Amino acid sequence: MPKRQRSWRNWWETGIEWLLAGAALVAVLTTLGIAAVLIGESLPFFRVVSWRSFLTDTQWTPLFAEPRFGIGVLLSGTITSSAVALAVAIPCGTWLALYLSEFATGRFRESVKPILELLAGVPTVVFGYFALYTVTPLLQKLWPALPGFNLLSAGLVMGVMIVPYVASLSEDALRAVPMSLREGAYALGATRLQAAWQVVLPAAFSGVAASYVLGVSRAIGETMIVAIAAGQQPRLTFNPLEPAATVTTYIVQVSKGDVPYGSLGYRTIFAAALVLFILTLVFNLAADWVRRRQRVQGCVL
Amino acid sequence: MTNPATIGRLGDRAAARIRWARQLERGFVLGAWALLGLLAVVFLSLFAGVLQTGWERLQPDFFLTFASRRAAQAGILAAWVGTLVVMAVTAAVALPLGVAAGVYLEEYARPGRLTTLIEVNIVNLAGVPSIVYGLLALGLFVRLLGLGASILTAGLTLGLLILPIVVVATREAIRTVPQSIREASYAVGATRWQTVWQHVLPAALPGILTGIIIGLARAIGETAPLVTIGAVTFIAFLPPAPFSPEAPFLSFDWLWAPFTALPIVTFDWTSRPNPAFRPNAAAAALVLTFLTAVMNATAVWLRYRLRRQQLW
Amino acid sequence: MNNSVQRQPANSHEPSHVLKAETRNLSFFYGDKAALREVNLPVHARRATALIGPSGCGKSTLLRCFNRMHDLYPGHRYQGEIRLYPDDINLLAPETDPILVRSRIGMVFQKPNPFPKSVFENVAYGLRLRGIRQTAELEARVERALRDAALWDEVKDRLKDSAYALSGGQQQRLCIARALAVEPELLLFDEPTSALDPLATASIEELLRNLKVHVTTLIVTHNLQQAARVAEFTAFMYLGELVEFGPTEVLFNAPSQKQTEDYLAGRFG
Amino acid sequence: MNNSVQRQPANSHEPSHVLKAETRNLSFFYGDKAALREVNLPVHARRATALIGPSGCGKSTLLRCFNRMHDLYPGHRYQGEIRLYPDDINLLAPETDPILVRSRIGMVFQKPNPFPKSVFENVAYGLRLRGIRQTAELEARVERALRDAALWDEVKDRLKDSAYALSGGQQQRLCIARALAVEPELLLFDEPTSALDPLATASIEELLRNLKVHVTTLIVTHNLQQAARVAEFTAFMYLGELVEFGPTEVLFNAPSQKQTEDYLAGRFG
Amino acid sequence: PAGRGFPVIRVDGSSTVYPLAEAVAEEFQRNYPGVRVTIGVSGTGGGMKKFCRGETDLATASRPIAASEREACRQAGLAYYELPIAMDAIVVVTHPGNVQVSAMTLDELRRIWAPEAQGRIRRWSQVNPAWGDRPLNLYGAGTDSGTFDYFTEVVNGKARASRGDYMASEDDNVLVQGIAGDPNALGYFGFDIYYENRDRLRPVPIARAAGQPPVTPTVETILSGAYAPLARPLFIYVNARSLERPEVADFVHFWLEHGAALADEVHCVPLPPEAYAAVRQHLANGRVGSVFTHRPAVAVSIQDLLTWPAAL
């Protein structure tokens, strides 16, 4: 091959590599873009409202004549509804994943998993109205004092919505564990459950944990279900039996509403979203760090 | 089951332990069945409810008319067209970017800070709430770039939203292509790009398609980001056609057109005070769910075929 | 550990009271595909028996029948019997609980497969499965197993470390210790050294020679010299059939079958 | 094809004009780990050279240096030279284009790795890469390569079928045809028969003997008999070093090194 | 720039006016096929902002233009028409079973909703012992709606001054659902929302002061001014330059002509016929600007504001 051809080829190959790298960098740019927009829009907000009061105030009434900006109020709703959702999704999802990967026959698994994935795709608006019109009345039969809007029913439905994610992703991780590990356990006389719980699950831990993290992210970021069924009342509470607003609820409420661009009220949604973003960022980074550390230790298969 | 005594030599303690483990196992399986049953009941009642409410509205007219203040006359023409058009833009954004990023990370990137940075970012973006993407779009596309609440804005937003899904799917698909195929290609003198383009990508294509479809299925139901970019509008017309009989024949005006989409009308109708809109909302939700189901089913089918065709 | 056990090449037609196990007309099917055909293999008690043969001849398949490993996969089917002595039960009988079979018959695999747990917990795992809880007993038995596996000195200060921190050869010995800890009556090895370097191989072979004092072993190997070094009996398999069985020296030096001779001479495989 | 080429055991210290290639103080590192140490291996033109040695000794690593396969992975590092004759260029020099190297030096792998394309396209691929477009020329060269690989008669009616429809042995010969089609000067084989059954192995060995008429070959094998059967020269490697090199008959019958002797006697590996 | 390349009438603004605007747009497009109308719901403030930047042709508003918005329009050199098009009222409602509460005075309302009431007024009996000793659960229009602004201004004397511990929702349906299911509920929102759900809710008659007769909100009482101060006019603001485009002029005239009938249909309270005539006259006369330059925007009667002079 003549030299000229080689250099042309090298240019072409390098050009392509740069192009691909550019595409990969879009992920970084997106993160930066999110950070820039959120910080840029909330900077003027924090010029008016101090970080201190933002983090410690116990009231959230940003659009009132005498506004109060205690993000803790919204966070309490987010945390409570997410906790309810995860209390449902993580045990149920793990249970199902273990069952599907270690017990179910191949054919059963192959037919259940697509259904799970299909359920994971049901639009959340639909779940929201299911929570409000079906689950809440049902819960009220058991618990007459339950208000029509409450974090419990929103959280439960959110949990049900997240179960398929956790189950499907965990199952992938469990099945990726090499058969040789299972055989090692079976060869010692372990039952399927013992092998699954004591050997396969720890071996798949990082993948299973990743599914939990995604579940948590979904719960924290879920908007429509809580907006519809949890009530949109900013209230500092960790009681799932009460109505409350979450960070996402507030954002969508304001975006749907009439707050003019550029006003302080408008900027609150960016400040609130910034908190949400930092929350999921910290969470995902921590999980990623754990995963990487584990990989270094060689426990990941 | 055998009485452990007949196989002897293990001792009572071990035998008791094994019996206990077996019982636990049975409990676990029963529990899993109960759980599956419960989930089935929940989802069936969900679908039954929606179906019951919305069934009557699923007439041809419903798909062929625009929104109306009269519930009985309101249709989803603008909404489903909007959804399809926005999905097309979303795919056009996410597919090339996601596949390129996936190829870069799997085939080109050397381990190092930059690669780690990109990987961490992708993992993280997968967890960023969709409403935050909505605010990114509001600040960047709508305001800064002045694209307005247009089809382009929505497509870009949802495209970024599903980018991590496409990247991860691409990477997984590429990883299933055995190294031996690459080495075979290099060994006859192919360059990296030739290897990727001629061997790796074709072999990974079904997996990549599965990923993009699952991503689109996720995007199609997203409401929050569209609400934040301000897409809740009354739209009783379709975007301009991309083709015209006169020169220049092709036009991209539709990218800048305002739009509405299925999740938006669903949300709008459900939040209307007039209960007569409830069946409309349910019917729109059904259409949306059906579209999602079709997409997911396509993905499942693709994956199934892929697994059957797996040659290595 | 007693190194002085003598080799007593036994006659393959010895009465069964010195047999630990025996396959009777054993056939095995992966779905429709027959992988074993009418295999009749005696396994002498407290001796090492080697299974040799070209790749794909069914060595691993046969070995895995002994602890019902095939039960884990759908569509796998046994025919015939494997009798375990002195109880004289049929391991393959449907009424025989595979968990109990596996509790009595240990196995070591081609690639080391330690659990993602500490060194100690790896060895203790089988004991815990049998309901042993007392720390003292656990510690004593883990130590004994590690000593028997000639690993104790290397890991006694690292019992809490992850098993993955060990080298390949150490991991394989750990897997042997894990199998030994529960005092199996029969120990199956599937090419236990093929993934290891020469030094690690030598230490495992040494171990194999010593084990025979109390354990019966059945070893699949592709290394003929290894078979010659560690096993009293050798079985040569080909295309799912047992072609020849006999005392190792006899089989290697005076094979009765043409196929065995060709294989040993390296004419195929 | 001419089967009558005589074997001329050559002296390993022959002048380099009959050498096709030669490594000079070649060391290789996987990251920090040295896998080859100061290897000096001559490769005689139009002869087969076998690389033998225990698992993990670096045979594959050495082989893959010849076509710069290691370039594909980050952190891999060469030291020393591989000179290719008669051009007398250093294959490992940074200014040597690895793509060019691979265009001139073919490779066949342990497991058959056909592309998921038709039989014809598999063989034609390398030709297309070299810019050959005319159907007539492609067809002629594909046919010649398939004939050289002794596969033509079996596949001439199935050229459009997927390569995966062939048997393992046929796939491996297809991979050889794919490598032959571009007329390499040197052909590398990494345990080309270890995944094949005895019959397929025999046909590949036959092919290897015939190839030497126009191609120089370098073959990694774990089967000593195979080395004896196909190679004029044999190199014994151990722990990343070249222990001994010589005409096959000399090395096998009168090894000069104790390690070689031990290995050939099956005392390790 | 929404709708690049094809003519669109862009309307944005009040959520209160939205149902009416939607009805007008729907009918208009039926009569003038080919003209496209989009209606956004950015709220009165948001709509005004876009309007003053010239991004929209019409702004819908549930309150008069504010001083700052007038200033913005002046800066942009933008002339506009202010056209009252309907009346709206805020209705205070309870659960239909809540018969103890037969009427309320403005003062009682203030005691319930004042900022000072937060956390303290939690039972009905604290306001009026006759209402029973039971929890008082409050619901109100979203805090970023014009309804909230107007209600707080009228009741608490200062716009946006309110207690915060109540269920505030942008989603009208959420409120209706909440109040209809809660025997201890008290809430407020727009007349149309109440009217759509009148069989599920009970309106509370409001007295301006103790001793005065309580007035139930009906179309008659709202139009006659008897229900003041919780009734208010709704406006559209029209960009004078846009009005030169024939389709915009058609749209505005269409609105004025058919607005009354449509308002009736969507449960806004239409203006009396002579008021529409007056508005049309203002248009014809080119009377640009607002009448609220120096006047309060609370509790005005429609007759008054049609006669006041306008200024930009």
Ligand SMILES: Nc1ncnc2c1ncn2[C@@H]1O[C@H](COP(=O)(O)OP(=O)(O)OP(=O)(O)O)[C@@H](O)[C@H]1O
């Ligand atoms: N899970 C399976 N399903 C179908 N066929 C199988 C399966 N496992 C093995 N076989 C086939 O059964 C035959 C015997 O395989 P087996 O693994 O027992 O051979 P082996 O003698 O252990 O070979 P090696 O030395 O390569 O390990 C082979 O032809 C193999 O292809």
Ligand SMILES: Nc1ncnc2c1ncn2[C@@H]1O[C@H](COP(=O)(O)OP(=O)(O)OP(=O)(O)O)[C@@H](O)[C@H]1O
């Ligand atoms: N990618 C890699 N990274 C790090 N070390 C490697 C890598 N590949 C091989 N090695 C190590 O380099 C040494 C030589 O390996 P190589 O594969 O060349 O051995 P081999 O002689 O071909 O063995 P085998 O007969 O098993 O194929 C071994 O110790 C191996 O563990």
Ligand SMILES: [Mg+2]
């Ligand atoms: Mg095997």
Ligand SMILES: [Mg+2]
């Ligand atoms: Mg090798």
Ligand SMILES: O=P([O-])([O-])[O-]
């Ligand atoms: O949308 P508003 O009418 O509440 O301003």
